[in-house]
Amino acid sequence: MERDAPIYVAGGQTLIGSALLRQLKSQGFTNLVGTPSDDLNLCSAAAVDNFFRNARPRFVIFAAGKSGGIQTNRSFPADLMLDNLLSQCHVIDAAHRYGVTKLLYLASSCSYPKQCPQPMCVESLMSGPLEPTNDAYATAKLAGITLCQADARQHGDNFICGIPANAFGIDDDFTPEGGHVIPALIGKIHRAKVESQPSVEIWGTGTPRREFIFADDLADACLFVLREYDDTQTPINLGSGAELSIGETAERIRNVVGYRGELVFDANKPDGMPLKSLDTTPLTRMGWRARTSIIAALNETYDAYLHQERKLQREPIHV
Numbered sequence: 001m002e003r004d005a006p007i008y009v010a011g012g013q014t015l016i017g018s019a020l021l022r023q024l025k026s027q028g029f030t031n032l033v034g035t036p037s038d039d040l041n042l043c044s045a046a047a048v049d050n051f052f053r054n055a056r057p058r059f060v061i062f063a064a065g066k067s068g069g070i071q072t073n074r075s076f077p078a079d080l081m082l083d084n085l086l087s088q089c090h091v092i093d094a095a096h097r098y099g100v101t102k103l104l105y106l107a108s109s110c111s112y113p114k115q116c117p118q119p120m121c122v123e124s125l126m127s128g129p130l131e132p133t134n135d136a137y138a139t140a141k142l143a144g145i146t147l148c149q150a151d152a153r154q155h156g157d158n159f160i161c162g163i164p165a166n167a168f169g170i171d172d173d174f175t176p177e178g179g180h181v182i183p184a185l186i187g188k189i190h191r192a193k194v195e196s197q198p199s200v201e202i203w204g205t206g207t208p209r210r211e212f213i214f215a216d217d218l219a220d221a222c223l224f225v226l227r228e229y230d231d232t233q234t235p236i237n238l239g240s241g242a243e244l245s246i247g248e249t250a251e252r253i254r255n256v257v258g259y260r261g262e263l264v265f266d267a268n269k270p271d272g273m274p275l276k277s278l279d280t281t282p283l284t285r286m287g288w289r290a291r292t293s294i295i296a297a298l299n300e301t302y303d304a305y306l307h308q309e310r311k312l313q314r315e316p317i318h319v
């Protein structure tokens, strides 16, 4: 990848997309086309076609499509599925028709079956029923993987797929309803601290386990596989190896935020998958490792949350 090659990050405004743009800039890539402010509607085939015709990207990373935490997936399964299906079909198809040199499609660890042997390896994809709380979103992601594989087989396109662990970080969705567990708990626990609430409600039993990856590390892994990985028929897991229970995660966030109240688990709320841990042997064998410790990443994410809050002027900051 030459430093001046035109590169398009589809979904540059998302958590992972914005981390990718930061990482590309910091690694000296100068020709980033279709910045988030262009406001390209990926659900419109005509708009995507028009964009590719004019911008002619040579490398594409697909980090677009609506996503959210467990509650968003339960409340808006159709919205999530449609948005992901439409946007990925348009971008992958345009990438094929306009002769993109290489494309990296980002799927999700929820594409794995609910009862998947752990750590999850790519051979287990499509081997069993999905977790019901996110089956619509996961099915769209599986379709995206299959479309990339099919384009490669039928047309010889170099379209590869990455499956990230649960990503979190700067530019995350910190709302209690929409966010994934880490940003949602940062928002909830910070608010409890500011409002001197005696306790915070944590959904579920606290026992499910998740592998987390800081979005900036994930972006680094994406650029690594874009350079080093060419097996179009075998997706590659993009994980950090940092696995925690939800209870442990909440406890660490409480320490980072400096909240002294109690964490109360509400077992009536859904747990989702009991465990999501990725087999990252292929990635680590190729020589990639995450750089940021979970605590450093949580601290950076909390700083980003405080910054965002200050910008929105929703409330005074108490650190």
Ligand code: GDP
Pocket: 068, 069, 070, 071, 110, 134, 166, 176, 179, 180, 181, 182, 184, 185, 188, 201, 202, 203, 204, 205, 208, 210, 246, 269, 270, 271, 272, 273, 276
């Ligand atoms: P998932 O990894 O796809 O299941 O999605 P999430 O990132 O939303 O993580 C969900 C896990 O965190 C489930 O076990 C939830 O019960 C638990 N959890 C606890 N509190 C919260 C919260 O405030 N928000 C979210 N999204 N999940 C929470």
